[in-house]
Amino acid sequence: MSLRQLHRNYGAVRPELGRAAHLAVSARGTLSYAAYWARLASLPFLSRRQVDAMVHAKGLEDVLEGMRQGRGQVFVLLHQGHWELAGAWAAHRLGGLATVAEVLPPRRVMTRVTSRGRAAAGLDVVPATGGAGRRLVEVLRGGGAVALLADRDLSDRGVHHRRVPVQLAGVRTTLAAGPAELALATGAELRPVSVVTGGRRGPRHRVTFGRPCVGGPGSREERVAALMQECADVLGESVRRHTSDWHLTAPLERGAG
Numbered sequence: 001m002s003l004r005q006l007h008r009n010y011g012a013v014r015p016e017l018g019r020a021a022h023l024a025v026s027a028r029g030t031l032s033y034a035a036y037w038a039r040l041a042s043l044p045f046l047s048r049r050q051v052d053a054m055v056h057a058k059g060l061e062d063v064l065e066g067m068r069q070g071r072g073q074v075f076v077l078l079h080q081g082h083w084e085l086a087g088a089w090a091a092h093r094l095g096g097l098a099t100v101a102e103v104l105p106p107r108r109v110m111t112r113v114t115s116r117g118r119a120a121a122g123l124d125v126v127p128a129t130g131g132a133g134r135r136l137v138e139v140l141r142g143g144g145a146v147a148l149l150a151d152r153d154l155s156d157r158g159v160h161h162r163r164v165p166v167q168l169a170g171v172r173t174t175l176a177a178g179p180a181e182l183a184l185a186t187g188a189e190l191r192p193v194s195v196v197t198g199g200r201r202g203p204r205h206r207v208t209f210g211r212p213c214v215g216g217p218g219s220r221e222e223r224v225a226a227l228m229q230e231c232a233d234v235l236g237e238s239v240r241r242h243t244s245d246w247h248l249t250a251p252l253e254r255g256a257g
Contacts, residue, residue: 002249003030009252010243013169013236028244032197036247039082040117048092055089056198059209063145063191066212067094072140072188075147075209076179076231078239079247081195086207087147088121094145098124100132123147128161133182140186147193148182150175150231151248164225169236173252180227183213184220192231194238196245210234 007026011017017025063073073094077083091097101114119125124139126132136146153163153174162181163174183190189212196206213230215223239246 003033005251006030006033006247006249009246009248012171012252013239013246014243015170025243029246032244033247033249035197036082040084040114043084043088043117043121044119046088051085051088055086055205055207057089057207057209059191059211060090060093060207062211063094063209066189067143067145070143072143072186073145074140074179074183074188074190075145075193076150076175076190076228076235077147077193077195078151078235079149079249080235080238080242081197081245082205083147083149083195084117084121084123085205086193086195087123089205089207090145090147091122096124096139096144097122098126098136098139098144098146100126100128100136100148102128133178136182137186140182140188146182146188148176148179150179150228151252152250164228166225166229166232167236168232168252169239171252175228175232177224177228179231180213180215180224183227184223190227190231192234194235194242196238196242208238 006029007022010025010029011022014022014025066073087097087099126135139146151168151173162177164177164180166173166175168175180190182188191212192210194206194208194210196208198204198206210231213227215227215230217223218226
């Protein structure tokens with residue numbers, strides 16, 4: 001992980017900041033990132049009641065109504081806030097939550113922390129291998145929910161998936177095409193979801209489920225691009241408002257074209 005790259009990404013999405021303001025956002029982002037790892041390590045030791053007390057959500061009822069009508073849900077997230085904590089909170093409300101994760105080296109400390117945290121969250125973690133798509137389609141066609149992180153390009157780690165160009169917070173970059181492709185293939189609703197940290201009073205973590213993306217006419221490729229740009233519009237605004245909650249430590253503009 002590269003904190004220097006994290007700070008560069010902050011500068012890209014907040015170019016109006018002066019040097020002092022950029023340093024302040026970067027300092028808050030570094031602390032937020034450290035807090036993310038600390039919370040992930042503590043997740044196996046938290047009760048459901050404790051998790052519930054930490055999280056406040058907006059838009060959940062709309063999601064549940066879609067699921068009651070048999071429509072699967074594809075949630076598009078960035079590496080923002082405490083997303084595993086949000087997943088733990090959401091999983092038992094949605095009857096389960098599937099996600100995809102790269103296969104990490106088994107002996108690294110961070111790998112153990114991540115694996116234990118995701119297991120404690122109750123997530124159905126599908127390895128990012130050739131069979132991942134089939135499992136996710138099965139979940140969605142059964143009316144279930146899938147959450148996918150879209151901002152990190154994993155091609156440098158040997159995980160190759162199609163990406164589409166978007167404007168995210170005013171920066172030309174790419175997002176994974178998979179969420180939109182899954183939604184089109186299964187008839188599921190595609191929703192951007194932001195996860196940010198609040199103040200000292202009340203629930204500390206706010207999860208906002210966006211409205212279903214509509215997309216537009218055109219070829220399948222054009223529809224995928226339009227759907228992911230809709231997600232990028234919503235998530236990019238959240239990044240600009242809550243910059244230090246965004247923890248993307250990889251180059252933002254890789255593969256933007």
